[in-house]
Amino acid sequence: MNVVIALLVGNEAELIEAQIAYHLDLGVVGMVIADLNSLDGTTERLAPYATDPRLVIRRFEEDSLISAQGMRMSEVWAWTLDAARSHFAPDWVVRLDADEFLMPQTPDLAQAFAAHDTHIATRIPRHNAVFEAGPPEVFAGPRSYADLTAQVIVKTPLSSDAARAGAQDACPLILTRIQPKVAVRPDAVGNFTTGGHGAVHANGTALKIPTSRSLAIVHYWFSTLGRFQRKSSFLLEFEERYRRFMPEKAGWKWSHWARVAAEGPAAVVAEFARQFPDPETCAQLRRDGIIGPAAQLWSDPNA
Numbered sequence: 001m002n003v004v005i006a007l008l009v010g011n012e013a014e015l016i017e018a019q020i021a022y023h024l025d026l027g028v029v030g031m032v033i034a035d036l037n038s039l040d041g042t043t044e045r046l047a048p049y050a051t052d053p054r055l056v057i058r059r060f061e062e063d064s065l066i067s068a069q070g071m072r073m074s075e076v077w078a079w080t081l082d083a084a085r086s087h088f089a090p091d092w093v094v095r096l097d098a099d100e101f102l103m104p105q106t107p108d109l110a111q112a113f114a115a116h117d118t119h120i121a122t123r124i125p126r127h128n129a130v131f132e133a134g135p136p137e138v139f140a141g142p143r144s145y146a147d148l149t150a151q152v153i154v155k156t157p158l159s160s161d162a163a164r165a166g167a168q169d170a171c172p173l174i175l176t177r178i179q180p181k182v183a184v185r186p187d188a189v190g191n192f193t194t195g196g197h198g199a200v201h202a203n204g205t206a207l208k209i210p211t212s213r214s215l216a217i218v219h220y221w222f223s224t225l226g227r228f229q230r231k232s233s234f235l236l237e238f239e240e241r242y243r244r245f246m247p248e249k250a251g252w253k254w255s256h257w258a259r260v261a262a263e264g265p266a267a268v269v270a271e272f273a274r275q276f277p278d279p280e281t282c283a284q285l286r287r288d289g290i291i292g293p294a295a296q297l298w299s300d301p302n303a
Helices: 016-026 042-049 073-088 109-114 145-150 225-245 252-263 265-274 279-287 294-299
Strands: 003-009 030-036 055-060 092-097 100-104 121-124 126-128 152-154 181-184 189-192 199-201 215-219 291-293
Touching (some): 003 073, 016 030, 016 100, 073 092, 121 215, 181 189, 225 252, 291 294
Antiparallel strands (some): 100 215, 121 181, 126 152, 152 291
């Protein structure tokens, strides 16, 4: 069973090396990496991998991501699939971002995908990582399956929306539900859809995609303050320059953090702090079954 990761990365210097090390250790046959005009050192950290036959890396400059007509991300998604097909001839291609780590139910990746033998695509639920001891000063990401399954995650996420996110007493976004990502049979699928949350058939028709029960994704939405400060700054610039090219409701969480960044550094720090519940709250969340080690995900009937 040949599995390839189609990775989109933009300004994730802290996580990109762990992302590569983890997935190669997990057993993927290769990774196709689209570097989206990173400016934080990600490109430089990718450079040593240029001659590794297990990786196909391409940097996309700003003018190849957007034009006067709008966003050109569908071309990037199509390239990742084309590169995966031509370099690795995979059975499955999993669409991830650099802060997302694929977690099969057991370390046997082939076994996890065998559950989807009759499917041409599957949605993979995402679960946010939680740091019960507070934000780490340095975080380089998991490097092994054991690392990842020990990570505390939101097992039973809560619902939220753009309006509630702006309320002072709103549930912190780290505890909320996020859309799944998708894995596809590359010979049957034409392209991914926005955010990697879906796919279209090779004939152009929409796909009704089942949700996997043997795969999950651990999402490192928040780690260090410095990373969030950089991310919110990039998002503010993105909103100001490119929001007009996007559907109204797309990326509302990005828009939320861009508004926070526009309020100034103190607001950014406060928003970051909200994503790390205090020890008493974390203890209650554990008792309620909302958070817990990722290894417990499949033992939880509500997962």
